[in-house]
Amino acid sequence: MEKYREIMDRICEKYDKYEDMIEYRLALEDLLHKVKISQPTVYNDFIKKLEAIVYEISESDARKKVLNMRPFGEHWSYETVKALLESKGIYKNCVKYYLVINTMYNDYYDVAVNFGHQNDTEFYYELANAFINDEDADEFKVEKYYM
Secondary structure, eight states: OHHHHHHHHHHHHTSSOHHHHHHHHHHHHHHHHHHHHHOHHHHHHHHHHHHHHHTOOOHHHHHHHHHTOSSSOOSSOHHHHHHHHHHTTOOSOHHHHHHHHHHHHHHHHHHHHHTTOTTOHHHHHHHHHHHHTOTTSOTTHHHHHTO
16 A cells, blocks of 8 residues: 555645545545455556556656756767667667666766776666666666656
């Protein structure tokens, strides 16, 4: 129920009548508690659908976040990242890669310099790929990180 409450709280924050949304959340919570016990797969699928809605980051939002990164901001454009991914046969998750590869550049540039990789796009791609595809991470790890 924890994830459901977190998701519903985020949804409630987006609406003007917060009190009405709380009532709605509580009513659904009773129902979902029963579903979680009797049909855990149905419950988990529902939660994943809600998370996909709540944690979606649009291309526009991603661009804003990247442009405000410090110390360098955008090093690779969205289009450049998309082309890089396509050259590797990756045709989804461009927003995630765009955010993360630019984050890696901004946050780990000094480390890259120490190892001679400061201008190595593949190095930053591999860091981003490892971060995005971390086996033991939550499914919406990247989206939650940038919220």
